[in-house]
Amino acid sequence: MTEPVGLGSKPVTSSKKRADEGGIGETIKVIVQALLIAVVVRTILFQPFNIPSGSLIPTLLIGDYLFVSKYSYGYSKFSIPFSPNVFSGRILGSEPKRGDIAVFKLPRDGETDYIKRVIGMPGDKVQMIAGRLYINGQMAPREAAPKVRTKNAFGHDAEVPTYYETLPGGVKHLLIERDGDTGFFDNTKVFEVPPGHYFMMGDNRDNSTDSRVGPEEGGVGFVPFENFVGRAEIIFFSIEEGESAWQIWKWPTAVRWSRIFQPVR
Numbered sequence: 001m002t003e004p005v006g007l008g009s010k011p012v013t014s015s016k017k018r019a020d021e022g023g024i025g026e027t028i029k030v031i032v033q034a035l036l037i038a039v040v041v042r043t044i045l046f047q048p049f050n051i052p053s054g055s056l057i058p059t060l061l062i063g064d065y066l067f068v069s070k071y072s073y074g075y076s077k078f079s080i081p082f083s084p085n086v087f088s089g090r091i092l093g094s095e096p097k098r099g100d101i102a103v104f105k106l107p108r109d110g111e112t113d114y115i116k117r118v119i120g121m122p123g124d125k126v127q128m129i130a131g132r133l134y135i136n137g138q139m140a141p142r143e144a145a146p147k148v149r150t151k152n153a154f155g156h157d158a159e160v161p162t163y164y165e166t167l168p169g170g171v172k173h174l175l176i177e178r179d180g181d182t183g184f185f186d187n188t189k190v191f192e193v194p195p196g197h198y199f200m201m202g203d204n205r206d207n208s209t210d211s212r213v214g215p216e217e218g219g220v221g222f223v224p225f226e227n228f229v230g231r232a233e234i235i236f237f238s239i240e241e242g243e244s245a246w247q248i249w250k251w252p253t254a255v256r257w258s259r260i261f262q263p264v265r
Contacts, residue, residue, distance in 0.1 A: 045069070045070060045071060046067045046068065046069055046070065046230075046233075047067070047068050047070055047103075047229070047230060048065060048066070048067055048068075048236070049065070049066055049067075049068055049103060049113065049115065049232075050063075050064065050065045050066075051063065051064040051065075051066070051115070054150065054151065054204055054207055055115075055116070055202035055203075055204050055207060055208035055209070055210070056101065056115065056116070056117070056202050056203045056204060056208075057148075057150055057176060057203065057204040057207075058148050058150075058162065058174050058175075058176055058203065058204075059101065059117075059173065059174060059203045059264070059265070060101070060115070060203075060232075060235075060264065061238065061241070061256070061259070062241040063238055063239045063240055063241050063243065063256070064235050064237075064238045064256075064259065065235065065236055065237040065238065065245070066232050066233070066234060066235045066236065066264060067232075067233050067234050067236055068103050068229060068230035068231060068232050068233065069230050069231050069233050070229065070230045071092075071230075072094065072230055072231040073090070073093060073094055073095070073096055073102075073225075073228045073230060073231065074090045074091055074092040074093035074094055075090060075091050075092060076088075076089065076090045076091075076225075076226045076227070076228070077226075078104075078105045078110070078226065078227055078228070078229055079229060079230070088226070089226060090225060090226060093225070095225065096118045096198060096225075096228060096231070097118065097169070097171075098118055098119065098120075098121055098167050098168060098169050098171060099117065099118060099167050099169065099171025099173065100117070100118045100231050100232075101115065101116070101117050101118075101231070101232040101264050101265075102115065102116065102117075102118055102200070102228055102229075102230070102231050102232065103115045103228075103229040103230055103231075103232065104116075104200070104223050104227045104228045104229055105227045105229065106220065106227075107215060107220065107221055107222070107223055107224060107227055108215035108221070110227070113229065114200075114220060115232065116200035116201055116202055116208070116210050116211075116220070117173070117200065117201055117202065117203060118198055118199075118200060119133070119135070119167070119199050119200060119201045119211075120135065120191065120193045120198060120199025120211070121193065121198065121199075122193055122194065122195050122196060122197060122198070123192075123193060123195065124136055124192075124193045124199065125137065125190050125191070125192050125193075126190070126191045126193065126199045126211075127188055127189065127190045127191065128185060128186055128187060128188045128212065129187060130181050130182075130186060130187065131177055131180065131181025131182070131183070131186040131205070132181070133165065135167070135168055136168075138168070140165050140166060140167055140168070141165070141166045142163040142164060142165040142166070142175075143163060143164050144161070144162075144163055145162040145163055145164050145174060146162060147159040147160060147161060147162055148160060148162050148176060150176065150178065150204075151207075152178060152179075153178065153179060153206075153207075160176050160177065160178045161176065161177045161180060162174060162175070162176050162177075163175055163176075163177070173203060173265065174203060175203040175204070175205055176203065176204055176205065176206075177205055177206060178204060178205070178206040178207055179206040183205065183206035184206065185205065185206060185208070185212050185213075186205070186206070188212050191211065191212070191222075193222060194222055196224060196225050197222035197223060197224050197225070198211075198222065198223045198225070198228075199211040199222060199223075200220060200223050211223065232264040233263065233264060234261060234262065234263050234264060235259050235260060235261065235262045235263075235264065236260065236261065237255075237260060238255065238256040238259035238260060239251075239254050239255050239256065240254045240255075240256065
């Protein structure tokens with residue numbers, strides 16, 4: 001004889017339905033929490049960037065992927081995704097140091113991400129004479145390094161001169177002079193950096209549109225402190241130029257394994 005379901009009894013189907021609904025609710029909750037954590041990390045701590053151009057060769061190569069620390073220089077509207085105009089200036093600001101490699105928003109449009117090395121500080125006088133960097137009238141020391149292969153002005157592979165340059169304050173970094181010391185940007189006027197601004201340059205000195213080119217000429221000009229997004233910290237992935245990171249089957253030969261987890265200096 002079949003036992004009837006009495007009043008107050010809970011059918012198995014009802015319990016199962018609530019369990020399923022509870023499982024879906026927990027899944028949605030986990031997804032929302034993960035998205036919030038990702039937004040907080042990207043906004044406050046670190047943001048990933050990839051290198052699309054060769055202006056910082058040999059320090060950064062096309063196909064490098066790196067993390068930029070947002071907290072290094074404090075926060076401005078440009079530190080927040082989509083740069084909402086919620087406040088002006090910076091909060092918790094810490095000024096960039098000479099020699100830092102930094103990501104910033106291009107001053108003439110406030111949208112395009114650029115990455116260069118901090119060369120001139122507020123109040124500095126910066127000039128290039130015959131391929132040599134002068135800061136406040138003093139020539140930055142440099143010493144020859146082994147040549148590297150890169151693209152020349154005609155897009156062909158070539159060996160180019162490489163140097164270790166030492167900036168005031170002691171930061172020593174590699175640079176290349178693709179066109180020797182007679183390139184287009186190797187002789188400039190004296191640039192006097194305004195208060196609250198910085199002079200940025202690429203390590204690929206003859207193939208970098210940077211602060212040596214004014215915004216009226218399609219260049220960078222002086223960069224306001226407010227436009228800084230963060231400091232480049234570490235390379236977390238690197239793949240040969242022309243290869244796609246999503247093509248996992250090519251990783252064994254296309255990934256530059258030796259560059260992964262290398263600090264950016």
